[in-house]
Amino acid sequence: MGRKILLINGPNLNLLGTREPHIYGNTTLQDVVDAAQKQAVDLDVSLDAFQSNWEGAIIDRIQQARTEGVDAIIINPGAFTHTSVAIRDALLGVAIPFVELHVSNVHARETFRHHSYFQDKAVAVVCGMGVYGYTAALEFAAKYMKIS
């Protein structure tokens, strides 16, 4: 088995597929996770997926990742992207390389979405590819991302 990858989705991403479909599309989070699990088998990596609407739960999950030997994290922090120093600190605290992911092109939206507390620390930032971004990020994390 290859790398151990953790996929984290933050607040309101449980509503994917029904939430503002003109922005986020019609694919549900369950569909995204199922497709990612199939892709993980093909890529010979182990994938664990976690979603929470709670900042503290996301921080706890990130801290747990260190004890599990997770090699890489893919995170869509949702609105916490633009607010959370605490999640940023958690990612830096565990020192696990991560990819920041957004379904929508945040730079083409409201100005408050242009700033990210993660972008300067992420190995890569994926945005505006719709849910295909999850496929791209997983392939990158499994095959090309440098891990320490």
Ligand SMILES: O=C1C[C@@](O)(C(=O)O)C[C@@H](O)[C@@H]1O
């Ligand atoms: O909840 C989200 C989803 C998002 O991270 C995206 O996937 O495009 C973009 C964020 O600005 C927003 O708050």
